[in-house]
Amino acid sequence: MIVVKVGGSAGIDREAVAADVAALSAQGERVVLVHGASAETDRLSELLGHPSRTVVSPSGQQSRRTDRRTLEIFAMAALGIETFSYVELLRRHGANGVGVFGALSGPRKHVRAREGERVVVLRDDYTGKVERVDARALAALLESGAVPVLPPLAVSDDGEGLNVDGDRAAASIAAALAADTLVILTNVPGLLRAVEDTGSLLRQVSVEEAETFAQGRMKKKAMAAREALAGGVRRVQISSAQLDRPVRRALEGAGTLVG
């Protein structure tokens, strides 16, 4: 069993990823596909006149301000564009892709943000963390031959949709389903010793090294790797989505092996 996380930034070739996942599925491999939604959300937010805003946490981490309207636009982009496209593309390449929303649950988070010199708790922020995965439902879908496709969207127990980090959601899913491998596909070759030098690829790192070298969004991927490995996943590979047959290349060792 493999969980594949593919980023939501612009420039990701969805069809290359879908074709590769379909090929693995055809060989009898069980695959769950988790995807991002950032680029489509930004574009749709612009079109709908509610442009994306960034907030900065006290520790300096940037993230999307997710008020209710942004969450609604995020759902349209994540489910209505990304999940929709991956299910179309998986079917085009012979796999039974099934989009699933509602298998991920967790609490809404009390997010803090810097406002000038002050720090405030954002009360109307629909950001969350995955704490429970409906492994039974996902396993049942896998059992029936489907390739589940999940957006980075969870639901709180109060019945609120939540914007969650796709990498860490994929780690939770991989742990909950006792997957062998978590493949994280992104728009860089892997973990780089020096961020600006794409030649400085680290082929294998420990979790500690990963967290030391990771910058910006890669920090989340290092955190996801830690959580997946702690959850019993045997292998985490962070590799590029731009390669031909990107998933299989990652399984063959492309990018960075963490753990």
Place this chain on the structure above:
Amino acid sequence: MIVVKVGGSAGIDREAVAADVAALSAQGERVVLVHGASAETDRLSELLGHPSRTVVSPSGQQSRRTDRRTLEIFAMAALGIETFSYVELLRRHGANGVGVFGALSGPRKHVRAREGERVVVLRDDYTGKVERVDARALAALLESGAVPVLPPLAVSDDGEGLNVDGDRAAASIAAALAADTLVILTNVPGLLRAVEDTGSLLRQVSVEEAETFAQGRMKKKAMAAREALAGGVRRVQISSAQLDRPVRRALEGAGTLVG
């Protein structure tokens, strides 16, 4: 096992429907919820500058012109707004709603439309009919305690999303899952002898009578009733979504019993 179809027109109280489905699910009843998307699609189409267009079939039936851009907007509205909202609301009322896209397959249809005096085949029309239901996947989800929530969206074997009629999709699902009852909730009390007289409710009709009295969109519901009954579903009830506890009222006999 019950399949509930709720319309996508404006004025439908989603929370009333979700609360009622959740109550049935809590009593151990297996329920699948299929919903429409017309009002949200019209609104989103306007906002995105691609206003909805209607085409008229040679027989005079009006329908949504579904070119590729409209299909994409339809997916954002159906999955990203309606399915998303129903999963939120079901969770709010204690049920494990799981949005599912990809369980319905079928061919793209060669749709004909009147263009002035002429009749043309619309080659780029993403409208379809449900021919296959992934009953294994849906049964597996029901088995795991979930309430599957499905948009009126199918996928063709060439991997194209398709706008399908929600009523007939619900009939196909009910037949495929050998459901006892198909409940169709809409914004009128039921099948009316005289369309303009909401007092002229027909409490019980044969399929032939249903098809005779049905006007406009109700024709689709009569067609769906025929297909469900022919597929082995024991009972079809067409009732109002505006009632308090609309699903249970329909099960208790509100609206029109067909068959």
Place this chain on the structure above:
Amino acid sequence: MASSCPECGANVGVGNKPMAGEIVQCPDCGTELEVKNLQPLELAVAPAEEEDWGE
């Protein structure tokens, strides 16, 4: 403008400004034909009429 019927070979007139996708009937065999192409004019048997549409 005219072209030959793919079914029976008869000559089928399509008026002076045919539209892509337009349905015309072969005057000889009565088959419903579709204007597949305009330049050059090409006719094919039209797909069967479907009675239903989407949402």
Place this chain on the structure above:
Amino acid sequence: MASSCPECGANVGVGNKPMAGEIVQCPDCGTELEVKNLQPLELAVAPAEEEDWGE
């Protein structure tokens, strides 16, 4: 403006233009407090800092 700390009762000053949701620290017991309400000024223990966000 000032209000009492819900933990230790000490008097907590919040400057003249506090913001809803603003975090302030109790000068006595050091607890992190959140401005729950402005009129009247009301303080509550702030939820724990979370290290991560969404997409």
